[in-house]
Amino acid sequence: MSADSTPTTDATRTAGAASPYAGFRLGKSLVVAIDGPSGSGKSSVSREVARRLRAAYLDTGAMYRAVTLHCIASGIDLQEGSAVEAAARDIELFISTSPDRESVTISGDDVTAAIREPEVSSAVSAVATTMGARAELIRRQRALIAGAGHRIVAEGRDITTVVAPDAEVRILLTASEEARLRRRGDQLGGTQSEVQLKQQVIDRDAKDSTVVNFRQAADGVVTLDSSDLDFEQTVSAVLDVVRTVAH
Ligand SMILES: Nc1ncnc2c1ncn2[C@@H]1O[C@H](COP(=O)(O)OP(=O)(O)O)[C@@H](O)[C@H]1O
Numbered sequence: 170m171s172a173d174s175t176p177t178t179d180a181t182r183t184a185g186a187a188s189p190y191a192g193f194r195l196g197k198s199l200v201v202a203i204d205g206p207s208g209s210g211k212s213s214v215s216r217e218v219a220r221r222l223r224a225a226y227l228d229t230g231a232m233y234r235a236v237t238l239h240c241i242a243s244g245i246d247l248q249e250g251s252a253v254e255a256a257a258r259d260i261e262l263f264i265s266t267s268p269d270r271e272s273v274t275i276s277g278d279d280v281t282a283a284i285r286e287p288e289v290s291s292a293v294s295a296v297a298t299t300m301g302a303r304a305e306l307i308r309r310q311r312a313l314i315a316g317a318g319h320r321i322v323a324e325g326r327d328i329t330t331v332v333a334p335d336a337e338v339r340i341l342l343t344a345s346e347e348a349r350l351r352r353r354g355d356q357l358g359g360t361q362s363e364v365q366l367k368q369q370v371i372d373r374d375a376k377d378s379t380v381v382n383f384r385q386a387a388d389g390v391v392t393l394d395s396s397d398l399d400f401e402q403t404v405s406a407v408l409d410v411v412r413t414v415a416h
């Protein structure tokens with residue numbers, strides 16, 4: 170496992186007032202943990218927040234997707250817990266932690282686009298609910314966060330509670346079921362039927378939430394409901410929380 174990341178400055182200084190990250194102590198360690206259900210905006214919002222904070226970015230869902238693709242491509246039965254756990258341990262997985270470069274490889278093969286295919290989306294809960302596979306991916310995610318330099322935005326389902334419960338900033342990003350279905354439908358260019366969207370968003374969340382709680386904020390986690398916010402307003406609201414909590 171390996172990763173690259175956006176270089177961060179070593180100097181400890183406060184950004185100037187004209188800067189988009191005015192008010193942040195540069196050089197101080199900062200982990201921003203963001204969880205939430207499917208379609209709440211975690212990936213897109215976290216990536217943009219990372220850019221503005223000049224932080225690294227970790228999409229932990231992409232790691233669950235990569236293990237799923239690896240199992241499908243290698244003929245590993247996703248219902249065989251021990252085989253899925255072994256696959257999570259053995260996979261040679263690289264994920265970029267630069268918010269400006271989306272890249273996932275398995276044994277050097279670029280799978281950045283393939284892990285987003287509907288076949289992977291509908292199978293990924295089998296990996297997410299295999300506890301041995303989770304333990305291995307959590308171990309790798311902690312190592313990536315520790316190795317990312319001064320600051321990182323990491324997002325998924327259990328970052329605020331399990332992967333990085335000591336993060337300086339912990340946010341649960343939510344949105345109504347209606348908003349999440351609409352966003353996912355728009356994102357997929359209207360290619361999916363209502364039934365397909367419901368399977369990919371609502372039914373998948375129901376399966377995933379049997380092993381991890383991303384519906385209710387744990388103690389100390391700030392809930393941010395983006396149902397009535399547009400993308401830019403949501404990014405600003407996250408940055409406001411970072412400013413308040415981490416300054
Ligand atoms: N606050 C928002 N308002 C409108 N659209 C949003 C908002 N946040 C995210 N989106 C859009 O919704 C879609 C799903 O967001 P994504 O980041 O993939 O969600 P998640 O990672 O939680 O599944 C994307 O097309 C994204 O640009």
Ligand SMILES: Nc1ccn([C@H]2C[C@H](O)[C@@H](COP(=O)(O)OP(=O)(O)O)O2)c(=O)n1
Pocket residue numbers: 206207208212229230231233234293294297324325326327328373377381
């Ligand atoms: N930290 C995480 C991240 C993702 N998962 C699971 C939950 C999802 O079914 C898959 C894929 O996650 P991803 O964030 O890509 O899902 P979305 O399609 O963006 O909603 O992995 C998890 O169990 N724990």
